[in-house]
Amino acid sequence: MAKGKAKGQKGRKITLKVAKNSIRICLDGARRLDLSHMGITTFPKCILKLADVDELDLSRNMLKKIPSSIEKFEKLRWLDLHSNQLEDLPEAIGTLQNLFYLNISNNKLTTKNLPENLNLLKNLRILNMGLNCLDSIPTTLGALKELKEIGLFDNALTIIPNSVKNLPNLKKLNTERNPFPDSKQEEEADSIKRVETLHLVQEKDLCSSCLKMCQDEKDKLNKLQNVPPSPAKKPSFPLLLTPNSSAKDNEEEWRLREKHP
Structure with a gap:
């Protein structure tokens, strides 16, 4: 009798050839590896041979884990991991010193599983952590002085640290649909965004x-x-x-x- 298939969802296998054919040249000349919406369940190791790309898009897949080998993408400036099944991120993500855009929204991330080294991304301008399971925000994110936009919508937050609200370059802070004890917290955060809607x-x-x-x-x-x-x-x-x-x-x-x- 034939044995049944192994349990668990089997995703699409990404070969090096498929990955190479998925590289796009952006308008500004950046090389973008776009593997979004491809049914990937496991981080494809073959793409480590393409670690010289400027942008990496793994969004809209079924990834549960990002390996520490992500540190090999030293030139990476744009990383999109939204809409996966990630429960944590590796500490190695803090080595991506050129990163200015990071989207980890719509996953299963909890506060305790956010990497401490996230505060090492000194050049980060946009950080989207909406649609997760965060019940608090690390005060250490206040070290990211270049941040201009932060997405914290649809989490379980009851307070936003002053170190985050008072970031010097922050222009947009989206905290909608969080269980704040009163509306004052959300109004204070939203006021940053409202200023940007005036001219x-x-x-x-x-x-x-x-x-x-x-x-x-x-x-x-x-x-x-x-x-x-x-x-x-x-x-x-x-x-x-x-x-x-x-x-x-x-x-x-x-x-x-x-x-x-």
Whole structure:
């Protein structure tokens, strides 16, 4: 009687030939090894022979483990591991000193299994850890002074460390859908993002209805403050702030933008 197949899900086997054919040249000349959405369950050892690439995309697979040999990708600047089944990351990831983009969202990562050496990625600009099982954020991430964007949405966080909230270059901190004890924590984090949605608009760029609306609001504010409204004259709002709704959700745009900070 024939023996049954081995238990466990068997993923696609990636050969060196397949990997070489998956290298793409980006608009800025970077060499990207794109093995996303290929049904991979085990990190393909053959790609260690292609460790001179600038970008590595292993997203949307079924990987449960990233080996320490990831350190061989010394030139790596962009690493995408989102939407796998990762429960931890190797400490060796801290050796990727050129990394500026790291996406580990939509996995099974817990706080205790985050590598301590994550705080060694001094050039990191974008870090996405959303959709995991994190109940706290290591204060040591405050050492990543170049961080501009952090994704922490859909976790189990109840507080964000001040060392992270006060990063000097941080422009966007997404903490949506976490069980904060009150809304204050989320509002403080979100305020960083809201500042980025404003820009200066000169009076000449506004239509007459917008100018009238702004004047009406200003008059209302003056009345509340018991200050007589200014004499009727042509309104002037040289420093008026208005919302800018152009949200950049495309990862490719992020990558190209952050390549030349």
